[in-house]
Amino acid sequence: MSAINQIAEKTRLSYVTVAEILRGRKGYNAKTCQRVLKLARELNYQPNYLGKALAGGRSMSIGVIISSLDSPIEVGKLKEIEFQASANGYRCYLLTHHSFLFAQPADAQPTLADSLNDLIQRRIDGLMVYVVHPLPREVLAILRKATIPVVHIDWAPPEAQQVIRIERQAALRDLAKHLAGLGHRRAVFHQRAPGRMIQPLQKALRKENLHLEAPPEWSTTGHSPDFETQACALASERFRQGDVPPLLICHLDQAAVGVLAACHDAGLKVPQDISLVGWGGLPCAQTCRPQLTTVREPGVGVGEQAFKWLDMLMRKTKDIAGCTTFAAHLTIASTTGQCAGGIL
Amino acid sequence: MSAINQIAEKTRLSYVTVAEILRGRKGYNAKTCQRVLKLARELNYQPNYLGKALAGGRSMSIGVIISSLDSPIEVGKLKEIEFQASANGYRCYLLTHHSFLFAQPADAQPTLADSLNDLIQRRIDGLMVYVVHPLPREVLAILRKATIPVVHIDWAPPEAQQVIRIERQAALRDLAKHLAGLGHRRAVFHQRAPGRMIQPLQKALRKENLHLEAPPEWSTTGHSPDFETQACALASERFRQGDVPPLLICHLDQAAVGVLAACHDAGLKVPQDISLVGWGGLPCAQTCRPQLTTVREPGVGVGEQAFKWLDMLMRKTKDIAGCTTFAAHLTIASTTGQCAGGIL
DNA sequence: CTGAAAGCGCTAACAC
């Protein structure tokens, strides 16, 4: 028998009366309340949210889909979202996209679509989607059918109503100008895996007559979250092969730090022998030597804004489609210099 | 009306029959099944987990309390736990301990105790607690009253039954011997805030006649997750004041990397002028130059093991108290050298 | 193979 029933019995009150007192509704006899509350404490009464949610139609929980937790960029936003949610009485279901992170047969792995479905079945009140790359079509299909409020950060499907965009055009343009000004004409992109991040970069560089390549031998194949060491090993190997591009742009600061180590080991001077650009504006970009020229992604504020928006949607305060933008910024430091034209 | 009812009406079957077919129970007429499933698809039927959980007594969700998300050590374990949970049909409620991370009046912040209570009210099936420092007594009181299975990683209250311990004694002893062998007699500990991590270290060092201090001026006061930059700034300031301890032990590799940068800026040679020890065995320890001597915390496997254990408890397969241990290991690299005895 | 009835713990609407 449920605790409320027990209390109701002992106090000879009705179930509902007890329930309402417990829920904090005012207007009841003070003594009655005291008796009820005392008993509740003795029984260690814990209201059951499942029943509450079932009857009340709101689960007070949200889903947070986040593409990975491998860089502070993502983790920072997760933290903010979780904090805001918590402060507003919501709990977060975490959903990461690690389909490739662990070596397991692909068909044994639950897909993102399955997991999302699961969340919907749990009747989350809202969903936060923070991904850099487009979501698989099955996932989009689910999103379309579900009627819960969704706020996207960064990438969003065309039909999305609520989006927090990350504007990188200006930063990329600045970067291109900066590099062109140093005499660079050719750049190599070091990436984790072929991705879409490269296209806007390529476009921006082309406007300044800079040619960007992303040759497979500069692409990391593994899927470990250890960007630094992977990049270091890869770059060391490239350098050993005599492949020293005058300008290397890395997909993440952590990777650039790894390359920096490889340069050190190979006796290459940065930026005299090779120029290096990072991505993210992470702390490590400031504490490596030389300091990294990098594109700083927006940090503090994004997650908070995103949650506030979702909250509004969930309360149906407003239902307007909209789009807030946070901008990335170029940070010029010491890893970019005059093009070491002679080498290649 | 619920989707099941609709289907039951149209097919002229009973509610329960439809529900069971939908739940995948075998033994029904094949044609009946097909009709039901077809309708379900048309109606985009999504079983309601809240009802399921309420009736079934299991919510298929677990709570994950994790002290912070500021270092890859913690995030890595979270990822593993989330992955394992997901693969076993459980969803994770994330709970971080950011009471101090955001500048807000303390009383406006939901406490960890409140959040934990909330999770219990949501009837999580199990709880994972991964904290380095002791939990507040209110939280422990809640844990004691609740009857859900709990698995602790690292710190655990004395009464805890299931604990994954992280054994650091041996590594600390090795570290102490290594440092003593280099002629060191005095060390300064650089930390984020006064904590308990220092005591075992102090003890281990004392056995080798090494004296460890943790003076407040080497302690970071802020609470930003940006260890590298903070440590760099702090160390720079200390060096400027002429405070160059012959041996500095940092509470985290990231902080050590920051100090390394400060050394570089101050013209101090590592390890000739100052020896540096990190903590964690993070990727950045391998990609800074010189590479960090560090205490490598156990990484891959801990989260997985922890979840497997929790899973066993939740299924009540076994109920034995127990304790698995993962060990930390000393990694000797290039930031520790002969004591620069002359300076102080 | 199918169905009826009771109950999980809670809320909402309305009566007294």
Next chain:
DNA sequence: GTGTTAGCGCTTTCAG
């Protein structure tokens, strides 16, 4: 101020 009744969507038990 307090009680009654119905229902949220699902599972379980037992009867046919």
